[in-house]
Amino acid sequence: MQIAGIFTPNVVPLHDDGEINEAELRRYVDWLIDQGLHGLFPNGSTGECVRFTSEERLRIARITIEQSDGRVPVLVGAAEANVVETLRASERYAEYGARAVAIVSPFYYRLGPDQVYAYFHEIAKQSPIDVLLYNIPLFASPIDAPTVRRLAELERIVGIKDSSGNIESMMQMMRTIQPMRPDFVFLTGWEATLLPMLLMGCQGGTNALSGIVPAFFRKLYDAVQAGDLELARQMQFDLLDLFNAVVYEIEFPVGLREAVELQGFQIGPSRQPLSDQQRSALPEIRERIGRALRSMGLDPAS
């Protein structure tokens, strides 16, 4: 199954006591698929992967894949404490039926390009499943363009999911990789630059906001496929208000969880305690999200 289109890095609904709300997660998965998204992406940054235990990450992936039930491909974020643990988790995701794993480079320590290469090389050698590089330099060691090119020589590595929003870097990668590896997949994880990325050749995106307005993202993607640049441009600009409200007004992914809640899902509290400041900012955030949705012609569900 070809990796292309819009994949939702989905949040995890929680009960008030912090436990995973499985029923709501299943309901949410169904809704996303029904709205026309091309795929799902549990255990990404949006899904707050690092705030769950290893066991919980397995469970979240299993539920998501089970519930999607072959209707759409599922990419699973896979990043554990070290190579051995990451491979162990990847094997389980493969058994569950994931299409591929997306592996963030090591975080906490900031590794240099050669070490990032060594890490992914080790994984690529042994992975039982296709691997997407997951570049998110804000949070983890950057995977720079020359390193991506070197890693593109390894068969198991089938693409990159880039959340830097840096369109020049994306083009620099395409320039050197596409001639030697035409099947290599470029996905963007930064919705503020989604349209320019698609116009320059990305096959799709993994966009957190598609978890709020999935049909909108599908329509924008279809407009690009149909060559309707005018409509696509209008939609891209319309997206910015929602993006600003969700991403810049409050720490990620608090705003996103609120927005999905506004769409009628019981997302519950995050695992990271809210600060007093965040708590008092929330009503205004909700209002701005509602306003942004209405300006896009979309009424919040609630």
Next chain:
Amino acid sequence: MQIAGIFTPNVVPLHDDGEINEAELRRYVDWLIDQGLHGLFPNGSTGECVRFTSEERLRIARITIEQSDGRVPVLVGAAEANVVETLRASERYAEYGARAVAIVSPFYYRLGPDQVYAYFHEIAKQSPIDVLLYNIPLFASPIDAPTVRRLAELERIVGIKDSSGNIESMMQMMRTIQPMRPDFVFLTGWEATLLPMLLMGCQGGTNALSGIVPAFFRKLYDAVQAGDLELARQMQFDLLDLFNAVVYEIEFPVGLREAVELQGFQIGPSRQPLSDQQRSALPEIRERIGRALRSMGLDPAS
């Protein structure tokens, strides 16, 4: 005269003793215009404005405007020690016949948004000539999107020349400014993202590399105007090798000066002494530039 299209931020040819080579500057200006560029932009970062004295900056602008002789509009970089001096220079540029001045925000000290606003507000109140904001956060205090929006309320400020290459920021500005000020001009000074910027709505660019391959830039711009996305995309990717050789391989604008020299102009040594390291890197840089030009179907003139 409408500000749109590709403007060349032209380098200044120097004699071996460091003095301005007026004859060669005039010959260079003629060539750029003959190759089809839409305008010129002396005293920008490419023109190494800060390495000249105030008197020399006046002279460079005067020569460039005189030589262009109304064939194309000329934007002049204007940034002196303080508001009074900057206004004094702007008056002279207006007398010479500049279309507008592009004013970089104060540098050395890094000013906050409110101070950047105060600076441009003071200038806009008194300027005898249209003003373009010149945002180049790598070198000078950043002019952020909200500040540009506030400044767009002032009539004398007619647009922005943005050299950050940040397409998201450009869209954020367009989103808030275009509804209230449809005539506001957005120019990009970062050629690695020229095409996406034009596709998202920029009216043109001030691109250093257009001083090397002016006809190529004109053709790329025309392809966008004609809606030939396929050709434009190919050209944008073709541009990256030249960009990398000129901008990333050696400190700016040493590589650019070399490249223009390769095109048959006697550019001479920069005012900043070359380091031993740079000196020994130059042959390889020249070779890479030549290779990049040939891969674009352009033989270096020399």
Next chain:
Amino acid sequence: MQIAGIFTPNVVPLHDDGEINEAELRRYVDWLIDQGLHGLFPNGSTGECVRFTSEERLRIARITIEQSDGRVPVLVGAAEANVVETLRASERYAEYGARAVAIVSPFYYRLGPDQVYAYFHEIAKQSPIDVLLYNIPLFASPIDAPTVRRLAELERIVGIKDSSGNIESMMQMMRTIQPMRPDFVFLTGWEATLLPMLLMGCQGGTNALSGIVPAFFRKLYDAVQAGDLELARQMQFDLLDLFNAVVYEIEFPVGLREAVELQGFQIGPSRQPLSDQQRSALPEIRERIGRALRSMGLDPAS
């Protein structure tokens, strides 16, 4: 037991297959104590805490505390996926006999000051054991001076272990905290500025290099206590060569593991695969470490 003096953030010896080498860890702990260090600090950044599983972290702490057997206090690095897991681990460390836990602020996501406060506030409310704030802004969300001051109001929070090396920030904290909380402990984790930190009022350090040359650190600390500024200054400058070789020449903590190996311990390979570049740099690193040790009047054991 008062927290003061030099604590070693100890590395974990591994077998060639990556498993914890318990016997060697015990032997290493004994040596460090015999050489006169004031305490131990397992599961810090030096101990590569994030490259072990939760179960392994418990085991490392248990072995270290068991082996130190009350001879010196043990601070344990405690940072799990979320508040609940961190508290659960802290309870275990308390049972093992840890003197306190040092908790790094959340990493991956970069949290703002108010969120960092909320996180530690939640932990302080419920922790069964004294808590040291662990500030390491290179790797984790920074805990800034005003936040430390606010957290110093909570009884369970007894001090800070700061690995930023920023002496101004340390003084800013002391200035506001010491008047209200004279018992609050300030430890520095950056040996390149150890002496100035001690002179300005720090009670001690958690210094990775003390795991290589424990007696040297003890002597430097004693010189400060004795008011022998001349000797202390000489030793601080002597330390810089070793620091440079271990910390700046190769990614942390590869160089440190090598250096401890040179002192006669079987540290084994790190969990993060070495890059080709690192592998070929190692002989030179070892040589530099040896040279640095000899210049300090210390012959490498091997």
Next chain:
Amino acid sequence: MQIAGIFTPNVVPLHDDGEINEAELRRYVDWLIDQGLHGLFPNGSTGECVRFTSEERLRIARITIEQSDGRVPVLVGAAEANVVETLRASERYAEYGARAVAIVSPFYYRLGPDQVYAYFHEIAKQSPIDVLLYNIPLFASPIDAPTVRRLAELERIVGIKDSSGNIESMMQMMRTIQPMRPDFVFLTGWEATLLPMLLMGCQGGTNALSGIVPAFFRKLYDAVQAGDLELARQMQFDLLDLFNAVVYEIEFPVGLREAVELQGFQIGPSRQPLSDQQRSALPEIRERIGRALRSMGLDPAS
């Protein structure tokens, strides 16, 4: 004359119309010398050198040197558009009787270490007067430790005035330079770390705040010379409130100009227009400065 002790980087009093207030500048110079400072330093960042024209910079230096009349040595900040202009200015400063010039590395463009070396090498070859390297990485191209060491081989370069506040970097420089060049001068321009810098071996400081409380700085310096660590430490901590009010509460050097005004000098408005935000912050800033002065046992003069 030996360069050692506290040098004041003095501000320039201006008339309301922005012209230099010569009489007040002379009165201010007298006061600073009378209060016991070791030297003066016009045309530094505190003196807002870049906001004056080349001619004005000459005049400021001339007045300051004339007025100091041999009572204390004067270091003059010298940084013009390029090597030729910088040398030309340095010649004039030498004629006026400056003890040395302090030359900031090129700004606007960010130059690499090899280019910074080439720039200072060119100047050192031809300078008619001793040169201090002026490192202020916040505003200009950084002069890193290895480059300082290379430049210390040139006789004309007699020291460094470092405004980074980075004590580790200062020690790294001392470590490699002192053995080969025992006369090389290390001055710190960051008062928040003045005492630790002096304790580790700096010969003095160029501290903006000494322009507000010159006698306090002299006393702190003397306490260090006398080995009274306890008093020096107390004074260093006492300094922090004033530093915070002047440096962190409002953009530099607005707060400093206010503080000197509070000490009874007519400093007048800066050349950079104040923002509305700054204007409304000023009363609170003045209050904080007054409070800080009183807490140091110093009543503001006004």
